[in-house]
Amino acid sequence: MPTRRAVPLRIAVLASGRGSNLQAVIDAIDAGRIHATIVAVISNKRDAAALERARKHGLADIFVDPKPFAGRPDGREAYDRTLLELLHRHEAELVLLAGYMKIVTNVLIEAYANRMMNIHPSLLPAFPGLDVQKKAIDWGCKLAGCTVHFVTEGVDEGPIILQAAVPVLDGDIPDTLAARILEQEHRIYPRAVELFAEGRLRVEGRRVFIDGGKPLGDALLCPF
Ligand code: GRF
Numbered sequence: 001m002p003t004r005r006a007v008p009l010r011i012a013v014l015a016s017g018r019g020s021n022l023q024a025v026i027d028a029i030d031a032g033r034i035h036a037t038i039v040a041v042i043s044n045k046r047d048a049a050a051l052e053r054a055r056k057h058g059l060a061d062i063f064v065d066p067k068p069f070a071g072r073p074d075g076r077e078a079y080d081r082t083l084l085e086l087l088h089r090h091e092a093e094l095v096l097l098a099g100y101m102k103i104v105t106n107v108l109i110e111a112y113a114n115r116m117m118n119i120h121p122s123l124l125p126a127f128p129g130l131d132v133q134k135k136a137i138d139w140g141c142k143l144a145g146c147t148v149h150f151v152t153e154g155v156d157e158g159p160i161i162l163q164a165a166v167p168v169l170d171g172d173i174p175d176t177l178a179a180r181i182l183e184q185e186h187r188i189y190p191r192a193v194e195l196f197a198e199g200r201l202r203v204e205g206r207r208v209f210i211d212g213g214k215p216l217g218d219a220l221l222c223p224f
Contacts, residue, residue, distance in 0.1 A: 009036035009197040012092035014083070014100040015043055019050025020182065021098040021119055021189050026057055028190035036197050039090040042083060044102050062086060066102070080107035087112075094196055097151060098189070109151055114159075114203050116151040117196070119189045121181045123147060123163055128156035133181065134174040144168050144177055146185045148192040150203065159208045161201060162188040 013022050022041060028034045041054035042062045054061035064082055069075040084107055087095060097104070097118040108116065122132040124147040136144040145165040152158035164184035168177060195201050200211045 005035055005197060005199075009034070009193075010039045010091050010093045011036050011096060011193065012040045012042060012087050012090060012094075013038060013050070013054075013096045013098050014104075015041060015050035015098045016045045016048055016101040017050060017099040019048065019053045019098065021185055022050050022096075023053055024186035025096065025098070025190050025193055026053070026059075028194065034190060034194045034197050036094075036193065039092055040086065042086060044079075044100075050098070060090070076103070077105050077107050080105045084108060084111055094193070096189070096193065103155060104151060106153060109153055112151070114150050117148055117161065117189075117192060118151050118156070118158070119185050120147050120149065120156050121178065121185065123165060124149060124156055124160060131174070133177040136168060137172055137174065137177060141168050144181060146181050146188060148188055150208070159203050159206050161192045161195070161208045164188050 011025070013025070015022050025034070026038065029036050029038065038059050040060045040062055041050055042064060043051050044064060044066050046063045046065070051061040051063060064079070064086070066079055069079040072078060093115065095108070095112050095116040097116065120128070120132070122128070122136060123143065123145040127135045133144065143165045145163055147163045148161045149156070150158040150161065164187060166180045166184055195210055200213070202209045202211055
């Protein structure tokens with residue numbers, strides 16, 4: 001059975017772009033679906049629309065400039081140590097990567113093992129990396145979709161929490177497929193966060209079990 005936390009889950013979001021997944025989580029919290037609070041939105045891009053969304057909702061928006069770290073041999077780790085300090089200062093319990101276009105290092109991954117999620121616009125393990133909607137079309141896939149997973153060292157490789165599938169239509173171009181997938185991202189990312197906040201996600205090796213879920217039902221959200 002879902003357990004109601006005494007205090008809201010403290011979430012930090014890392015984002016580099018438009019922040020529509022951030023918005024979906026904000027909306028789910030505002031609607032009372034997730035018992036959580038967003039303690040910080042952090043970006044490596046000064047002009048990220050995600051930061052603007054954070055400001056609009058009165059959330060702490062933080063830009064951490066990657067430039068001073070560039071060129072240092074340990075630059076990526078040093079950057080992540082700065083982020084980790086911020087996450088600790090804000091007492092973040094869960095970190096969401098939401099269109100965060102920087103590879104996170106072990107500094108963050110180890111500190112937030114099984115407490116850092118990412119959303120990726122493909123049905124992993126097919127098509128990790130970039131331009132994945134185009135790849136799905138070029139491969140002739142009949143199904144595409146999105147995946148929420150915990151973050152581990154390999155990019156887009158961590159234990160899968162939720163997935164949603166959409167059809168690939170004959171006339172699709174990457175933008176039309178991306179839009180269809182994005183609708184599902186906005187459903188499953190907040191849902192995964194909700195399950196985490198309720199303490200219902202159990203990781204065993206590569207697999208994530210949803211306690212108290214219907215067999216298959218919660219994990220497979222296929223809209224057709
Ligand atoms: C989404 O497609 C997400 O799956 C990918 O980056 C995009 C971010 O979009 N990781 P947004 O910034 O949340 O609108």
